[in-house]
Amino acid sequence: xxxxxxxxxxxxxxxxxxxxxxxxxxxxxxxxxxxxxxxxxxxxxxxxxxxxxxxxxxxxxxxxxxxxxxxxxxxxxxxxxxxxxxxxxxxxxxxxxxxxxxxxxxxxxxxxxxxxxxxxxxxxxxxxxxxxxxxxxxxxxxxxxxxxxxxxxxxxxxxxxxxxxxxxxxxxxxxxxxxxxxxxxxxxxxxxxxxxxxxxxxxxxxxxxxxxxxxxxxxxxxxxxxxxxxxxxxxxxxxxxxxxxxxxxxxxxxxxxxxxxxxxxxxxxxxxxxxxxxxxxxxxxxxxxxxxxxxxxxxxxxxxxxxxxxxxxxxxxxxxxxxxxxxxxxxxxxxxxxxxxxxxxxxxxxxxxxxxxxxxxxxxxxxxxxxxxxxxxxxxxxxxxxxxxxxxxxxxxxxxxxxxxxxxxxxxxxxxxxxxxxxxxxxxxxxxxxxxxxxxxxxxxxxxxxxxxxxxxxxxxxxxxxxxxxxxxxxxxxxxxxxxxxxxxxxxxxxx
Amino acid sequence: xxxxxxxxxxxxxxxxxxxxxxxxxxxxxxxxxxxxxxxxxxxxxxxxxxxxxxxxxxxxxxxxxxxxxxxxxxxxxxxxxxxxxxxxxxxxxxx
Numbered sequence: 001x002x003x004x005x006x007x008x009x010x011x012x013x014x015x016x017x018x019x020x021x022x023x024x025x026x027x028x029x030x031x032x033x034x035x036x037x038x039x040x041x042x043x044x045x046x047x048x049x050x051x052x053x054x055x056x057x058x059x060x061x062x063x064x065x066x067x068x069x070x071x072x073x074x075x076x077x078x079x080x081x082x083x084x085x086x087x088x089x090x091x092x093x094x095x096x097x098x099x100x101x102x103x104x105x106x107x108x109x110x111x112x113x114x115x116x117x118x119x120x121x122x123x124x125x126x127x128x129x130x131x132x133x134x135x136x137x138x139x140x141x142x143x144x145x146x147x148x149x150x151x152x153x154x155x156x157x158x159x160x161x162x163x164x165x166x167x168x169x170x171x172x173x174x175x176x177x178x179x180x181x182x183x184x185x186x187x188x189x190x191x192x193x194x195x196x197x198x199x200x201x202x203x204x205x206x207x208x209x210x211x212x213x214x215x216x217x218x219x220x221x222x223x224x225x226x227x228x229x230x231x232x233x234x235x236x237x238x239x240x241x242x243x244x245x246x247x248x249x250x251x252x253x254x255x256x257x258x259x260x261x262x263x264x265x266x267x268x269x270x271x272x273x274x275x276x277x278x279x280x281x282x283x284x285x286x287x288x289x290x291x292x293x294x295x296x297x298x299x300x301x302x303x304x305x306x307x308x309x310x311x312x313x314x315x316x317x318x319x320x321x322x323x324x325x326x327x328x329x330x331x332x333x334x335x336x337x338x339x340x341x342x343x344x345x346x347x348x349x350x351x352x353x354x355x356x357x358x359x360x361x362x363x364x365x366x367x368x369x370x371x372x373x374x375x376x377x378x379x380x381x382x383x384x385x386x387x388x389x390x391x392x393x394x395x396x397x398x399x400x401x402x403x404x405x406x407x408x409x410x411x412x413x414x415x416x417x418x419x420x421x422x423x424x425x426x427x428x429x430x431x432x433x434x435x436x437x438x439x440x441x442x443x444x445x446x447x448x449x450x451x452x453x454x455x456x457x458x459x460x461x462x463x464x465x466x467x468x469x470x471x472x473x474x475x476x477x478x479x480x481x482x483x484x485x486x487x488x489x490x491x492x493x494x495x496x
Numbered sequence: 497x498x499x500x501x502x503x504x505x506x507x508x509x510x511x512x513x514x515x516x517x518x519x520x521x522x523x524x525x526x527x528x529x530x531x532x533x534x535x536x537x538x539x540x541x542x543x544x545x546x547x548x549x550x551x552x553x554x555x556x557x558x559x560x561x562x563x564x565x566x567x568x569x570x571x572x573x574x575x576x577x578x579x580x581x582x583x584x585x586x587x588x589x590x591x
Binding site: 098099100101102103202203204217243246247249250309311312315316318319326330333334335336337338339340342344345346347348349350351352353355356357359364365367368369371372375382384385386387388389390391392394425426427441442443468469 | 499503504507508509510511512513514515516523526527529530531533534536537538539540542545546547548549550551552554556557559568571572574575576577578584586587588589
């Protein structure tokens with residue numbers, strides 16, 4: 001098979017082709033290394049690791065047939081928020097200059113244990129704070145769906161964020177799959193913007209050990225890939241209990257791929273009426289309607305439900321997440337790793353100079369908000385009230401799940417927008433996550449699946465949200481939409 | 497509640513982030529915009545509602561109080577911007 005042909009395979013197809021001996025892991029990895037080079041114009045990788053990839057692929061090819069692992073020889077990109085032993089890990093921040101972790105994150109350890117191959121570290125918003133991948137110290141990531149000639153785009157589109165490098169790489173074919181993290185929508189929104197599938201599992205499903213922390217009660221890792229089935233395969237390897245993360249939950253990890261074989265007959269699909277927001281493009285509404293029809297055709301029933309506190313989810317998020325971030329990011333002080341700026345004064349002068357220069361504007365803004373809402377005299381009014389509202393939001397979901405088994409919503413209120421748009425007003429940017437944030441606040445699993453293209457030819461996703469630890473039903477419902485909608489690929493793809 | 501420039505300077509110091517004077521002015525507007533926006537949380541009736549402590553109702557596990565890791569000074573120091581004789585070096589804190 002040609003190198004361009006190899007890039008066209010899904011992860012499941014590549015896995016099966018490798019197992020049958022149709023091609024080798026080295027051939028597949030070499031094709032992907034060539035694709036990462038062609039993708040450089042998208043700026044999706046911060047660090048490419050082709051030598052390591054070839055070594056891992058060779059080791060895969062050397063395995064006896066009886067010793068094959070679940071992801072044997074599958075080339076993946078890793079969001080640069082996951083610590084990878086001896087490989088530069090930046091969180092897309094200047095403040096982590098030169099940081100090479102002496103340990104490996106649990107999620108990436110699980111992937112290498114299962115035979116996957118590392119292509120490199122993917123770009124993101126600085127410390128995963130952003131919805132457009134325009135806050136990275138390593139530059140903006142470009143969405144491969146941008147119209148015009150590659151590099152001379154007539155409109156340069158954002159890939160969404162914060163897992164923008166992961167989304168862009170998967171959509172282009174510069175990785176067969178990728179890891180993402182999702183604190184308020186950072187897997188699902190970029191998946192929607194780039195026409196790929198991505199799932200944020202239940203909080204506690206994947207270990208957070210070795211993932212650079214943003215907001216610890218919201219952060220969760222998950223896979224991004226070209227199909228729902230590919231996500232199912234990756235999630236099974238990524239998930240699992242880890243004694244190194246006290247919030248990782250000790251429940252069995254199901255065979256998600258096998259779960260896709262089930263039917264959605266009788267499944268009750270809830271449509272939350274509060275998700276119909278003002279100013280949402282008619283096309284998104286139309287795709288939502290189509291999604292309902294597809295699930296109905298497959299035997300599901302569609303019911304209206306109410307999540308009355310939905311409008312308070314974003315403001316609650318913008319208290320809780322910055323508060324936790326201000327605490328988590330206190331560790332970057334120029335003493336133990338990364339950047340140090342020493343103006344030649346006191347220790348505090350050194351801290352202030354290092355953090356003043358090392359953090360970008362969005363990260364700085366969030367640390368300051370977080371510091372303020374946690375400061376003496378304001379804690380009850382802001383943080384405590386936000387955590388109580390969060391309880392209300394979680395109760396809304398519990399009540400809704402008495403009437404339905406999954407929720408169907410749009411993933412994002414718009415298609416991908418241009419770099420430079422929505423820059424002036426932070427709140428306008430935050431509204432990107434209006435449909436995704438509630439699932440983080442309540443810890444629920446959420447999948448974005450490509451559902452169609454808008455009039456401008458840009459992908460739009462639908463979101464399925466499920467009960468805690470019921471990723472199987474979420475994936476099954478997503479697969480129904482995928483089968484009906486078809487798959488979407490940008491003109492600028494792979495090796496051409 | 498409304499922030500002024502002096503408050504921005506104070507929280508920047510609390511957060512140990514040097515914020516140049518001209519940026520402080522811009523941050524007053526940005527932070528006030530955000531705080532005004534989140535003010536709507538006050539509308540929610542939270543009487544008798546417990547603040548969320550764990551999203552999936554998980555109980556933190558206990559483990560034996562035993563040393564499970566350690567003796568890795570070299571690895572711990574490997575990324576330090578300045579180290580000496582097994583220590584991180586920082587500007588003088590005691591006169």
